[in-house]
Amino acid sequence: xxxxxxxxxxxxxxxxxxxxxxxxxxxxxxxxxxxxxxxxxxxxxxxxxxxxxxxxxxxxxxxx
Numbered sequence: 001x002x003x004x005x006x007x008x009x010x011x012x013x014x015x016x017x018x019x020x021x022x023x024x025x026x027x028x029x030x031x032x033x034x035x036x037x038x039x040x041x042x043x044x045x046x047x048x049x050x051x052x053x054x055x056x057x058x059x060x061x062x063x064x
């Protein structure tokens with residue numbers, strides 16, 4: 001749960017930065033948002049979740 005909230009906050013911050021810099025239009029952000037909601041309701045959602053969790057575990061285990 002903590003990882004998914006962190007990912008959502010990170011993506012939200014990136015979207016705000018892109019919108020403010022002009023690299024991401026509001027319409028593009030809405031399409032991405034709708035895609036995320038539709039993907040969450042499909043059978044791919046557990047696969048995406050496990051992929052994100054595995055990626056977060058790998059990144060978390062890296063030591064500089």
